Amino acid sequence: MSAHGPSRHDLLTIGQLADRSGLAASALRYYEKLGLIHATRTTGNQRRYTRGTLRRIAFVRAAQRVGLSLDEAKVALDRLPEHRAPSGAEWDGVAQSWQSRIDEQIAELERLKAKLTGCIGCGCLSLTRCGLYNAADRAGATGPGARYLLTRDPATGPEPAGGDFTE
Amino acid sequence: MSAHGPSRHDLLTIGQLADRSGLAASALRYYEKLGLIHATRTTGNQRRYTRGTLRRIAFVRAAQRVGLSLDEAKVALDRLPEHRAPSGAEWDGVAQSWQSRIDEQIAELERLKAKLTGCIGCGCLSLTRCGLYNAADRAGATGPGARYLLTRDPATGPEPAGGDFTE
DNA sequence: CTGCTACTTGAAGTCGACTTCAAGTCAAGC
DNA sequence: GCTTGACTTGAAGTCGACTTCAAGTAGCAG
Numbered sequence: 164m165s166a167h168g169p170s171r172h173d174l175l176t177i178g179q180l181a182d183r184s185g186l187a188a189s190a191l192r193y194y195e196k197l198g199l200i201h202a203t204r205t206t207g208n209q210r211r212y213t214r215g216t217l218r219r220i221a222f223v224r225a226a227q228r229v230g231l232s233l234d235e236a237k238v239a240l241d242r243l244p245e246h247r248a249p250s251g252a253e254w255d256g257v258a259q260s261w262q263s264r265i266d267e268q269i270a271e272l273e274r275l276k277a278k279l280t281g282c283i284g285c286g287c288l289s290l291t292r293c294g295l296y297n298a299a300d301r302a303g304a305t306g307p308g309a310r311y312l313l314t315r316d317p318a319t320g321p322e323p324a325g326g327d328f329t330e
Numbered sequence: 331m332s333a334h335g336p337s338r339h340d341l342l343t344i345g346q347l348a349d350r351s352g353l354a355a356s357a358l359r360y361y362e363k364l365g366l367i368h369a370t371r372t373t374g375n376q377r378r379y380t381r382g383t384l385r386r387i388a389f390v391r392a393a394q395r396v397g398l399s400l401d402e403a404k405v406a407l408d409r410l411p412e413h414r415a416p417s418g419a420e421w422d423g424v425a426q427s428w429q430s431r432i433d434e435q436i437a438e439l440e441r442l443k444a445k446l447t448g449c450i451g452c453g454c455l456s457l458t459r460c461g462l463y464n465a466a467d468r469a470g471a472t473g474p475g476a477r478y479l480l481t482r483d484p485a486t487g488p489e490p491a492g493g494d495f496t497e
Numbered sequence: 498c499t500g501c502t503a504c505t506t507g508a509a510g511t512c513g514a515c516t517t518c519a520a521g522t523c524a525a526g527c
Numbered sequence: 528g529c530t531t532g533a534c535t536t537g538a539a540g541t542c543g544a545c546t547t548c549a550a551g552t553a554g555c556a557g
Contacts, residue, residue: 189545190545193544207504208504209504210505228442265446269436269439275432276429343533360515374534376522376523376524
C-alpha cells in the first residue's frame with residue numbers, strides 16, 4: 164500500500180484513544196453517539212480513529228471547562244472543519260467566544276474571592292453589614308429546572324445572584 | 331409574649347425563603363433533608379426559618395461555586411456555629427481553604443485562556459506544534475466514575491490533564 | 498489453529514442535585 | 528365558617544454525562 168491517506172499507523176483503536184485522551188472507552192463511544200467524534204470501521208467492525216480525533220476531544224474537554232454542555236460543544240465543533248485543522252479565522256470566532264466565557268468565570272470567581280476576603284477583614288462581627296449575612300437575597304429565580312452554578316449564559320437574563328454576595 | 335427569641339416577624343415561611351434565596355421550595359426541602367439547613371415547625375407542622383438560614387444558603391451556594399458538592403458543603407458548614415454568625419477565626423479557616431480553591435480555578439482558567447490565545451496567535455497552521463492539535467495526550471485517567479471538570483481535588487493525584495493543553 | 502485480549506452492541510444502572518406529582522392539611526382574609 | 532393559596536409528605540421522575548453489564552466477535556502472537 165502506497166496511499167497517503169491515514170495508514171494503519173495513524174489510526175488508533177478505541178483503547179489507544181482512551182489511553183491518550185484520558186477518557187474511558189465507554190465515554191468515547193458515548194461521544195460518538197452524540198456526534199462529537201467519528202470513527203471509521205475495520206472490516207471486522209471495530210472503530211479506528213484518526214489522530215485528529217484527539218484534537219476534537221481536546222476541544223470538547225476544553226469546552227466543558229468553560230462551562231459548555233456536550234451538546235453546546237457539538238455546535239461549536241460543527242462549525243469547524245471536520246478533516247482539517249481549523250484556520251486562524253475559524254479559530255478566532257470560537258476562541259473569542261471562549262475568551263469572554265473564561266473572563267466571565269474568572270471575574271465571577273474574583274468577585275467571590277473579594278467578598279470572602281472582605282468578610283474575613285470585617286471579622287463578620289457586624290452582622291448586619293457582612294456580605295454573607297444577608298447575602299442570599301434578591302435572586303432572579305431562573306425558573307424551575309434552572310441550575311446556575313456554571314451554566315449561566317452571559318446573554319440570558321440579568322444575573323441570577325442566588326449566591327452572589329450583592330446587597 | 332415578650333420573649334426575645336425570633337418572633338413571628340423574623341421567621342420565614344418556605345415560600346418566603348424561596349423568594350429571598352432564589353431557590354425553589356423543593357430545593358430547600360432537599361437541603362433540609364441533607365442537613366444543610368434546619369427549620370422549626372409551627373403547631374400545624376409547617377416549616378419556619380430564621381433569617382440566619384439565608385446565610386447558610388449563601389454559604390452553600392458559594393461552596394457550590396468553588397466546586398464543592400452539597401455533602402462537602404455540609405462538612406464545612408458543620409464546623410461553623412449553628413445559631414450564631416461565625417467568628418473571625420472560624421471564618422478564617424473556611425475562607426482560606428476556599429481562597430486556594432478559587433485561586434486554583436482561576437489559575438486553571440488562565441492557563442486555558444493562555445493556550446487559547448497562543449493557538450490564535452500561531453494561527454493553528456503549524457499543526458504539529460499547535461497545543462490543541464496534540465493536546466489530549468498524557469491523561470492520568472482518574473479511574474472509573476471520575477469526572478474532572480470542576481471537581482478536582484487539589485490534594486489528590488498529579489493533575490489529570492485530560493484536557494490540559496500540555497505537551 | 499489456539500488462546501488471549503481488545504473490541505462490539507444495546508439496555509440498564511449510577512450519581513448529584515433537584516423537580517414533579519398526588520393527595521391531603523394549614524393559615525389567613527372576608 | 529369558608530375559601531383560597533401556601534404548605535405537608537414520600538415516591539418517583541429528570542437531566543447530563545457517563546459506566547456497567549452480558550454475550551458475543553475481532554485481531555494478533557505464538
